[in-house]
Structures are given as C-alpha cells and as structure tokens.
Amino acid sequence: GQVLATGGVPKDLDLGLVDFPALLGKREVSLCWRYGERRIRFWHGLDEGYAARKPLPGDLRPHEEA
Template structure:
C-alpha cells in the first residue's frame, strides 16, 4: 500500500463573523502579552539591555554570576510570549506585530485573497488590507462583502 505525506492545508480563510468570534480570545492573549511585557522591560534593562537579553535567550547563553534567577525569569517570560503567539497562530490567524497587537486573518474579497485586520483594543475586526499593503493600507470593512471560501477550509 502506498502512503503519501499529508498535503499542506494552506492558510485558513475567514469571514468577518468568524474573525470576530475570535476577538475575545485574542484580547485575552494580547492582554497576557502586555502584562508579561510590562515585567520584561525592567528585567531586560537590569540584565544589561536588549542585546544582553538576546544573548541570554540563546541556547548557550550563560547567566551572569549572581543573576541566574533573573536569567531564568527572562527565559520564562519570553516563553510565555512565544506560547501566546503560537496559540493565536494556531487559531488560523497571523500575528503581524506583537508590539502593536496586530493580527491578520486571510479572507476572500471579490475572489481575491486579502487580510482582515484587527488591533489589540479594537472591539471587532473592522478593517481589511491587501496582502502586500500592511497596516498602513487598512480600509474599513463597512460596505465590503467578504465571502466564505468556495473550498473546504
């Protein structure tokens, strides 16, 4: 019997309603990220700044003498942020900017792929932009029809 590796399913496409159904989960995840980042900033400064923190986060990064607990806390906080981003991505969304809390959702508009766009703090997904345009090209969804894809999602 022949077996074949699974085909890449490709990105998930959303309707506006499906994207909006995830806003509560996104708010929770980015709320966690904001709390972690509030603790992370002073910790990074105390460890010598961003470059030093990146070195500590590398596999072979060694904690400075007497700073082992701070280094472990840094790694734990970085892990929490990574886990939050992974949970959001597992929903089928794309985290575009963790600092601004930007998330995109693939969608189809007039048969063409676009991104529905949400930013942390917004009550709903209310904007879209082309795949190459980014946040600066955001346009209101109002008056635009976003249809479900004509294929299994």
C-alpha cells in the same frame, strides 16, 4: 492560542496586530485587527500593511469607537 486556532497571523506583537487570511469578493486579502478593537473592521491587500488598511464594506459607520 485562540487567535492562531482561527487562522490569525501575528504581525506585530508590540502593537498587537493580527492578520486573518480572507476573501473579499474574489480577491485574497488580509483582515486586520489590532488589540483593543472590539471586532475586525478593516482589511488590506496581501502586498500592503497596517498603514494601508481600509474599512470593510458595510462597516462604514462614522463616529463608532474602534
């Protein structure tokens, strides 16, 4: 319920993948979250999927657990 209420779009229930529509600069993207991750840290283009996810700008801290 809470995920959908915040605009989340389930992508793969078995893996626990959820995308959230967003703007990154002026580009429409999907913020990408996977069950078990403490927070949203990745994004991908609308025509891409989980395998193409990239770190959010300003969230490039190495050695941090997901």
